[in-house]
Amino acid sequence: MPTGQIFVRVGRYPGAVQEVGLAAGSTIAQLLELAGLTLGAQEAIEINGSRGNMQTTLRGDESVSIITNIKGN
Amino acid sequence: MENVDLWRQVGFFSPTDFKKKVHVVGVGATGSHIVDTLASMGIQNIVAYDFDVVENHNIPNQIYYLEDVGKLKVVALQQHIKRKMGFDIEVRNEKVEEIKDLSGYLFLCTDNMDAQKNIMLASARLNRNVDRVVETRMSIKHGRVYYFDPNNKIHLKKWAEEWYSNEESAPSPCNLVAISATTKLIAAAAAGKVVLENAVPVPGVPELPAYNRTLIAIDGSSVNTKWE
Numbered sequence: 084m085p086t087g088q089i090f091v092r093v094g095r096y097p098g099a100v101q102e103v104g105l106a107a108g109s110t111i112a113q114l115l116e117l118a119g120l121t122l123g124a125q126e127a128i129e130i131n132g133s134r135g136n137m138q139t140t141l142r143g144d145e146s147v148s149i150i151t152n153i154k155g156n
Numbered sequence: 157m158e159n160v161d162l163w164r165q166v167g168f169f170s171p172t173d174f175k176k177k178v179h180v181v182g183v184g185a186t187g188s189h190i191v192d193t194l195a196s197m198g199i200q201n202i203v204a205y206d207f208d209v210v211e212n213h214n215i216p217n218q219i220y221y222l223e224d225v226g227k228l229k230v231v232a233l234q235q236h237i238k239r240k241m242g243f244d245i246e247v248r249n250e251k252v253e254e255i256k257d258l259s260g261y262l263f264l265c266t267d268n269m270d271a272q273k274n275i276m277l278a279s280a281r282l283n284r285n286v287d288r289v290v291e292t293r294m295s296i297k298h299g300r301v302y303y304f305d306p307n308n309k310i311h312l313k314k315w316a317e318e319w320y321s322n323e324e325s326a327p328s329p330c331n332l333v334a335i336s337a338t339t340k341l342i343a344a345a346a347a348g349k350v351v352l353e354n355a356v357p358v359p360g361v362p363e364l365p366a367y368n369r370t371l372i373a374i375d376g377s378s379v380n381t382k383w384e
Contacts, residue, residue, distance in 0.1 A: 097298045097373035125326035132369075132381040134317050150371075154325040155294035155334055156184050156267045 089143030093118045096129075096148045111147060112137040125152045160241050162198045169355050171198030176260035176287060178350070181205045181252045181275060183229050185334060186292040186299070187265030188219035189343030195237045195245060197351065201260075202237075202245040205252045206230050217339045254278040259285040261350055262306075265292050269322050276315075280306040288353070290346050291315075294334040295326070298373045299342035303349045303366055304383065311368065314383045318369070338374045345370050345378070 089107045093114055094100035103118050111128055115121065115137075122128065128135045129148045141147075162171065178194060180187050183206045191204055210224040210232050224232035230247035237245050252271075255262070258279045264272045272291055280286045283306060291302040302318070304311035334342075349366040357363065367380035 096371060096379070097375075097377070123326075125324060127320075132379070151295060152320045152325045153293045153295040153298070153300065153328075154267060154269050154322065155299075155328055156182055156186050156265050156292060 089141060091141050091143065091145050091147055093120065093147040094149070095120065096150045100146075105141070107141070107143060109141050110137060111135055111139045111141065114141060114147060115149075120149060122149060123151075126150065127152060158242065160198070165197060167356065168358060169197055169351050171200070174199055174354050176201070176354075178202045178261045178263070179205070179255060179258060180263040180265060181255075182264070182266035183219075183233050184208070184214065184265065184267065185217045185339045186294060186343045186346065187263065188229070188233055189340055190263055190265065190292075190347050191233055191237065191245065192219050192240075193343060193347040194350070195241050195243075197347075198241075200243050200245065203248060204230050204233055204245060205248045205250060205255075206233075207249060207251040217334060217336045258283060261288050261290065262286055263290045263292070263346065265346075269293075269320060269325055273319055276306065281312065282307055288350070289315075290349060292342050292346050294338060294342050295328065296332045296334055296374075297338065298371060299334065299338060299345075301342060301346045301349065301370045301372065302368065303346070303370075304368050311383055314368070335374075341372050341374070341376060345372050 087107050088104050090102050090104050092100050092102050126149050130145050180191050183204045206229040208229050210220045210227050210229055212225050220232050228249050230249050234247045262280050280289050286306050289306050293300040304315055352366045368383040369381040371379040
């Protein structure tokens, strides 16, 4: 079981990024709750540039983004 | 007609050495600016596809002029390039589902995620004649550019992971569509990737990879990802 505190950068893209401290092994769901962010229906989670989900566990020093499923043109 | 003098760029990108064909499907916001950017660098072997006509509300974020309202977009675009650069590009007034004679570069710039996927799967996936697929997506404050090899299975997997249907996409209220600044940044990033991969190395200037995914915000900041 991971122990200790880790730090993770989190934010909604594009926008401000905050660094959040939380327990090692926490999930992205816990991270978002601590950061005061919610995931919308047409949004996705990214962790270090790849797709993640609310159950993805964190080891520290990751960059987590909430990104809107845009289309347009 | 006099030819446009491209001497200020040929040390970096020579259009006469660029032999590939460029297909641009959808010449609205990003697509019209991509064609303008590539043609302005001297690339002539462009095929532009669209079935839409220019409407007044297209003027702010597309390449068209007020005098083009009511014209087919492909016709107005062809006239624009002819007037600016002196050469003709090929245009096809059609709603694309599949491109039989596809080769070189495929830009997917429609406003329909399902169409983007269907065209890619039907025409480009595992097609040895296609070098790269370039796909653009946009919103009011940011855009995405995907740039990948449709014969590379890792690229296909990563692109598939990041594709979502029209229903899963965020709705764009009609008064919150990408403005000119955002659109031009996305188009420049998309066209720039093709130029980068076909550029002449400049002594003393570090090489810049053509990233597979670029997120670009309205202020010009970007986040780049390489898929290998």
